[in-house]
Amino acid sequence: MSKVIACYKWVADETDIKVNADSTLDISKAKGKISDYDRNAIEAAVQAAGALGGTAVALTFGTPKAKQSLKDALSRGPAEACYINAEEAARADGAVTAKALAAAVKKIENVSLVVCGEGASDTYARQTAPRIGAVLDWPVITSVSSVRFDGNALIAVRRLEDCMQTVKSELPAVIAVLPEMNSAPIPGLKAVLSAGKKPVTEFKAGDLGVDFAPKTTVSALKAYAMNRKSVIFSEGEIADKVKELTAALRKEGVL
Amino acid sequence: MGDENFDAIVIGAGPAGIACAYTLAKQGKTVLVIERGDSAGSKNVTGGRFYTYALEMVDRGLTAEAALERKVTHEQIMMLSGNRAISVDYYDPSFNRVGGTAQSFTILRAVFDPWFAGKAEEMGATVVCGIRVDDVIEKEGKIVGVIAGGDEMYANVVVAADGVNSFIAQKAGLIKDIESHAVAVGVKEIIELPAQTIEQRFNLKSEEGAARLILGCTEGIHGGGFLYTNKESISLGAVFMPEEVARHGRSLPEMFQEFKMHPAICPLLEGGKTVEYGGHLVAEEGYRGIPKKLYREGFLVCGEAAGFVVNLGYTIRGLDLAVLSGLAAAKAILEAASPAKVGPAYMQQLEAVKLLPIMRALDGFTDALDIPNLFGTYPKVAADLFQKLYAVDGSVPDHLRKQIWGVVKGNKLTLRQLFADGIRGMKAL
Amino acid sequence: MAGIYVYSDKKDLAAELVGFAKGCGKRAIVLTFDERAAKDLSNSGADKVCLLKGDSELVENYGKSIAHLLAEQGAELFVVGATVSGRDIAARVAGYLDCAMVSEASSITYTDGKLVTERMMYGGSVQQSEVLEGLCVVTVRAGKFEAISGAAEVTTLEISADTRTTLVERKDIVKEGADLSVAERIVCVGMALDKREDLQIAHDLAAVLGAEVGCTRGVAEEKHWLPVEQYIGMSGAVVKPKLYLSMGVSGQIQHVFGIRDSQIIVAVNTDPKAPIFKAADYGIVGDMYQVIPLLTKTLKGA
Ligand SMILES: Cc1cc2nc3c(=O)[nH]c(=O)nc-3n(C[C@H](O)[C@H](O)[C@H](O)COP(=O)(O)OP(=O)(O)OC[C@H]3O[C@@H](n4cnc5c(N)ncnc54)[C@H](O)[C@@H]3O)c2cc1C
Ligand SMILES: Cc1cc2nc3c(=O)[nH]c(=O)nc-3n(C[C@H](O)[C@H](O)[C@H](O)COP(=O)(O)OP(=O)(O)OC[C@H]3O[C@@H](n4cnc5c(N)ncnc54)[C@H](O)[C@@H]3O)c2cc1C
Ligand SMILES: Nc1ncnc2c1ncn2[C@@H]1O[C@H](COP(=O)(O)O)[C@@H](O)[C@H]1O
Numbered sequence: 001m002s003k004v005i006a007c008y009k010w011v012a013d014e015t016d017i018k019v020n021a022d023s024t025l026d027i028s029k030a031k032g033k034i035s036d037y038d039r040n041a042i043e044a045a046v047q048a049a050g051a052l053g054g055t056a057v058a059l060t061f062g063t064p065k066a067k068q069s070l071k072d073a074l075s076r077g078p079a080e081a082c083y084i085n086a087e088e089a090a091r092a093d094g095a096v097t098a099k100a101l102a103a104a105v106k107k108i109e110n111v112s113l114v115v116c117g118e119g120a121s122d123t124y125a126r127q128t129a130p131r132i133g134a135v136l137d138w139p140v141i142t143s144v145s146s147v148r149f150d151g152n153a154l155i156a157v158r159r160l161e162d163c164m165q166t167v168k169s170e171l172p173a174v175i176a177v178l179p180e181m182n183s184a185p186i187p188g189l190k191a192v193l194s195a196g197k198k199p200v201t202e203f204k205a206g207d208l209g210v211d212f213a214p215k216t217t218v219s220a221l222k223a224y225a226m227n228r229k230s231v232i233f234s235e236g237e238i239a240d241k242v243k244e245l246t247a248a249l250r251k252e253g254v255l
Numbered sequence: 256m257g258d259e260n261f262d263a264i265v266i267g268a269g270p271a272g273i274a275c276a277y278t279l280a281k282q283g284k285t286v287l288v289i290e291r292g293d294s295a296g297s298k299n300v301t302g303g304r305f306y307t308y309a310l311e312m313v314d315r316g317l318t319a320e321a322a323l324e325r326k327v328t329h330e331q332i333m334m335l336s337g338n339r340a341i342s343v344d345y346y347d348p349s350f351n352r353v354g355g356t357a358q359s360f361t362i363l364r365a366v367f368d369p370w371f372a373g374k375a376e377e378m379g380a381t382v383v384c385g386i387r388v389d390d391v392i393e394k395e396g397k398i399v400g401v402i403a404g405g406d407e408m409y410a411n412v413v414v415a416a417d418g419v420n421s422f423i424a425q426k427a428g429l430i431k432d433i434e435s436h437a438v439a440v441g442v443k444e445i446i447e448l449p450a451q452t453i454e455q456r457f458n459l460k461s462e463e464g465a466a467r468l469i470l471g472c473t474e475g476i477h478g479g480g481f482l483y484t485n486k487e488s489i490s491l492g493a494v495f496m497p498e499e500v501a502r503h504g505r506s507l508p509e510m511f512q513e514f515k516m517h518p519a520i521c522p523l524l525e526g527g528k529t530v531e532y533g534g535h536l537v538a539e540e541g542y543r544g545i546p547k548k549l550y551r552e553g554f555l556v557c558g559e560a561a562g563f564v565v566n567l568g569y570t571i572r573g574l575d576l577a578v579l580s581g582l583a584a585a586k587a588i589l590e591a592a593s594p595a596k597v598g599p600a601y602m603q604q605l606e607a608v609k610l611l612p613i614m615r616a617l618d619g620f621t622d623a624l625d626i627p628n629l630f631g632t633y634p635k636v637a638a639d640l641f642q643k644l645y646a647v648d649g650s651v652p653d654h655l656r657k658q659i660w661g662v663v664k665g666n667k668l669t670l671r672q673l674f675a676d677g678i679r680g681m682k683a684l
Numbered sequence: 685m686a687g688i689y690v691y692s693d694k695k696d697l698a699a700e701l702v703g704f705a706k707g708c709g710k711r712a713i714v715l716t717f718d719e720r721a722a723k724d725l726s727n728s729g730a731d732k733v734c735l736l737k738g739d740s741e742l743v744e745n746y747g748k749s750i751a752h753l754l755a756e757q758g759a760e761l762f763v764v765g766a767t768v769s770g771r772d773i774a775a776r777v778a779g780y781l782d783c784a785m786v787s788e789a790s791s792i793t794y795t796d797g798k799l800v801t802e803r804m805m806y807g808g809s810v811q812q813s814e815v816l817e818g819l820c821v822v823t824v825r826a827g828k829f830e831a832i833s834g835a836a837e838v839t840t841l842e843i844s845a846d847t848r849t850t851l852v853e854r855k856d857i858v859k860e861g862a863d864l865s866v867a868e869r870i871v872c873v874g875m876a877l878d879k880r881e882d883l884q885i886a887h888d889l890a891a892v893l894g895a896e897v898g899c900t901r902g903v904a905e906e907k908h909w910l911p912v913e914q915y916i917g918m919s920g921a922v923v924k925p926k927l928y929l930s931m932g933v934s935g936q937i938q939h940v941f942g943i944r945d946s947q948i949i950v951a952v953n954t955d956p957k958a959p960i961f962k963a964a965d966y967g968i969v970g971d972m973y974q975v976i977p978l979l980t981k982t983l984k985g986a
Contacts, residue, residue: 031294094775094778094787095782095783095784122806124788124804124918125785127775130772130775131776131778131779132779134751134775134778135782137748139849140772141849143768165853166854168849170848173849188406189289189383189408192386193287193408215785215816216784216785216786219800220812221810222811226944228949228964230961234968238974238978241968242975243982246982246983248966249927249966254869255983
């Protein structure tokens, strides 16, 4: 039976990131989550596996911390999970990530489709899917808003800035899906309970034969400073607040 | 059914539910805990101080591993009136030593609850977060399972540990929708500050902490404030009777904001950053608020769902009682010879772990706290009196008795009322 | 030919990227698949314009060949306009070259011969600087660099395509609203909107302001009350109006990312703690159902 892979990333929740007084960042206390759009990717892979009569496999490349994501991912429907557990993931760039994921796809064997989210919530680099495709030398379709299958062909609708493109490709292929693709359902109780019993394959960095040296060096990471006036009218009658606002906007010359 | 039949399903991963699940799992029972929050404690900003004896009763040595904040060595009471404040600080380093474990700690629920839930998982319990229990399943008069996240799940016994105003106990027909006079509304903020700043402002040694109850910050409305020092944050909160707030034409956020801005409170928070804000109900009736029936066949209620909380004015105790009741529920499930005997065994266990005796003993406080003057007039009387005593301007002071009387009269209190409140307070205790 | 290679399916953006390359004091070589664009770009100040010709209508299918071309020519940098297909090609090229890539850089400079980039992370709350060495790929949004002028020769190059993916159909998106990216004033509707009909209060205000109506993601993607092209933010439109006024928008970072270049930001929200107020110049804490109609009336009266 063919396999459909859902690539998902375990990321720090951006709403938990603390900004220190010197505008450096503290990400250590942030909770983890499955990158938002990857929930749609997982759902898309589960649906595609259904349509292709295959099985969906959740695949993630992360630090040992990402282990806690497996149950969450599996509760969303894939039959099994595959976890590349490597400290190197903390420093991985797009090149390393794509190579690691592609190597795992090869190990899993018999893969007909790899589904990625359009962009990860932390990097939003939108490069992983095309890069995986390049490493595997498979066809890639990005910005996918819907997909269907016809034998060994995949027909996808892509959203570009000014048009919708329908393209046809052969399997195996890699796709990156937009969140509009589906509404990733919240897993039910039974799904969550059964997740704990599904098989998980773990790869260590050394198992994959991939060079984990990143191609980019991060030289600084700092909070974006928001410099706005923040004049907020909060007290008093609405009519007065509206008057104050219109007066202020007139003064700014934007009316 | 096979897979889906547990020995017990616990609803709610608060201290009550986890204490129950931990104890059951430790004895090899299959337990499923269902929590609606994304993680244990994520929906719960309440509480701040936790008495450790309860944890030790669940398992000796558990406190040493627990995710706690500061040992409470400074017990404080503060009375506010207008811009004025009176503070009492009872420092007792021995609270730090009882058998090697401090008597009480401040805690953050978002840290403590996940730790405790993790412990239960280590014991073999299954904790599922992010799913709400919507109903109980009843068959032939017995509760046999729950409906959650669109699925049915079965168990020999269902334990409702879903907190105040228990929706599940209502569904099981044990309690009615709560009446507004039986609950107060609590609001709480967690304000981050560096550990050093906290230690300076509250005169604390490292690891030591202060627990402060505040009266007179509610404009005469039944209620009070609290302030707990955590490692690197302050938990500041206030509890109000919602009806009275509405009657005064005020809103909760507004009153809480004013409380924060009080000149005796504001400097304590200066430079801090609010990282969490939340509101929560708290049961107010103490022993009398406990529902008549705490079980049905296949069903137990514990924790604040069962009304196990006492608000004493100088301290709120709900967390320790929740743990005790969870423990009692687990023990009952473990020892009962037949399903029908679980309920009565639970009632016995509630006595054995001393939960009901504690609540009975503290019963009178509810009445004492019912004295309306306690929340406005009396703090003002005290402040007026201190003002008279401490104000020195070169004029000839009145005789002390006259000063006191002047203050009492000035606050439109009659001797009769003072006397009546006094008696009421005494009787209550 | 060594130098900076430039590609964008939007020719104005390609011209801006040539401006960047020349600004770095490097040779600029433009790649394009479009004959008209090639002609126009021959006056962009580039050193060379390569008109690429092959068997596929899908430019993405040339990723592998472009990678070969760059390697062969000794390219220093491949800078690509950050559009849907630009990003796609860029990442494929980087994948085939196994080289560094920075997506949507907010700045690129050469410092001590090394390329230094900045970009946003975590929905726009964090700025990351990276140092890149060797041949690498960077994508850039429109509007970051100035175009220049100057003549260049156009050469045509046959290039092979991966033909496993073919175009079946292409349908233009009929834009229902105006192009938000050039709008002067925008009224933005958030998830606080109760029902579709209530959009009217936004349209009424927009009418007196001469504004376009935009929205947050949920309004378009969950409720489908406005077309997806009308949502603003990191995954939607990035706008830079004189006036942006939001109603019932919480101001999560991914949305705020899209409005940061606005001249004046105004927010109406019932929650005084809503993050949008930190991102705003002016705000009213209040119910939009009361505030907005009153604002419309006040502006009409004036
Ligand atoms: C402002 C305030 C301050 C307080 N301060 C203190 C203090 O300092 N010390 C102290 O000891 N006590 C304090 N209390 C009381 C104390 O917080 C409670 O008594 C205690 O939390 C009760 O524990 P519990 O486990 O019964 O319920 P909770 O802690 O309320 O836990 C119930 C859990 O059940 C979950 N739940 C609810 N419904 C469902 C459902 N349908 N399905 C699934 N899950 C559900 C909830 O999300 C929650 O996690 C305070 C209370 C308030 C309001
Ligand atoms: C990877 C990623 C990319 C994303 N990209 C985008 C993007 O490009 N664009 C985007 O918009 N979002 C994006 N999001 C989603 C974003 O995080 C927020 O969820 C979204 O912007 C919230 O929309 P909202 O403010 O309309 O709704 P909500 O967050 O639900 O806020 C509604 C607000 O309305 C207020 N309110 C309620 N009633 C009233 C009333 N009567 N009057 C006034 N105020 C009221 C509330 O206080 C609240 O603040 C992205 C998320 C992710 C993870
Ligand atoms: N570490 C990772 N593990 C698994 N999948 C990933 C990882 N990083 C990125 N992806 C996938 O690639 C998509 C795009 O990521 P990015 O290119 O970083 O924006 C994500 O939505 C995931 O589907």
